[in-house]
Amino acid sequence: MKTIIVNAGPRKGWNTDLMLKEAQKGAEAAGAETEYIDLYDLTFSGCRSCLECKRKDAEKCRCYWDDDLSPVIEKILSADALIIGSPIYMGQPTAGFRALFERLVFCCLSYDGGNGYFNGRVNVGLVYTMNSPKKYFDRVMKASFA
Ligand SMILES: Cc1cc2nc3c(=O)[nH]c(=O)nc-3n(C[C@H](O)[C@H](O)[C@H](O)COP(=O)(O)O)c2cc1C
Numbered sequence: 001m002k003t004i005i006v007n008a009g010p011r012k013g014w015n016t017d018l019m020l021k022e023a024q025k026g027a028e029a030a031g032a033e034t035e036y037i038d039l040y041d042l043t044f045s046g047c048r049s050c051l052e053c054k055r056k057d058a059e060k061c062r063c064y065w066d067d068d069l070s071p072v073i074e075k076i077l078s079a080d081a082l083i084i085g086s087p088i089y090m091g092q093p094t095a096g097f098r099a100l101f102e103r104l105v106f107c108c109l110s111y112d113g114g115n116g117y118f119n120g121r122v123n124v125g126l127v128y129t130m131n132s133p134k135k136y137f138d139r140v141m142k143a144s145f146a
Helices: 015-029 069-077 095-106 134-145
Strands: 002-007 033-038 081-089 123-129
Touching: 002 015, 002 069, 015 033, 015 081, 015 123, 033 069, 069 095, 081 095
Parallel strands: 002 033, 002 081, 081 123
Antiparallel strands: none
16 A cells, blocks of 8 residues: 655645644554655646647656656556645645646546546545634635535
8 A cells, every 4th residue: 555645835844744744654554655755845837738648649647747746646646545735825725736736637637538547546635734713714715625
């Protein structure tokens, strides 16, 4: 059982990182082999719309952009589980999280009809950290996290 853990926040040793490190301990205690990736140590951008992944002869579910994120996408898609954490910035996960999300989902998205190219299964756990008091979260933000 391979679990990839992605910290999509920039600060090491703070809220998101601490929560994810605890999740890592839990996964390992349950027998998983884990790999922890600090996204903000890597050099990458969001999807560049090169559309290489949509060529007829393209390998399915592969991001062809040559930067540090493509190997992470490959690792995630061949893992059994992904635990990804992000602080909330302006009501949303971080820009780094969004960049990963764009590229991970887009390279699996089918242009041939159907739901998508990915036939496997990766169980996903999400860890969000934020400062808003619970009352504010419930009133303003909860619906967008459902
Ligand atoms: C640029 C920026 C934007 C933020 N926006 C929000 C927000 O919209 N709502 C919120 O509750 N907290 C917000 N926060 C607070 C962080 O989400 C919160 O402190 C988080 O736990 C920080 O995670 P970290 O300790 O892993 O860096 C923001 C913080 C920063 C730096």
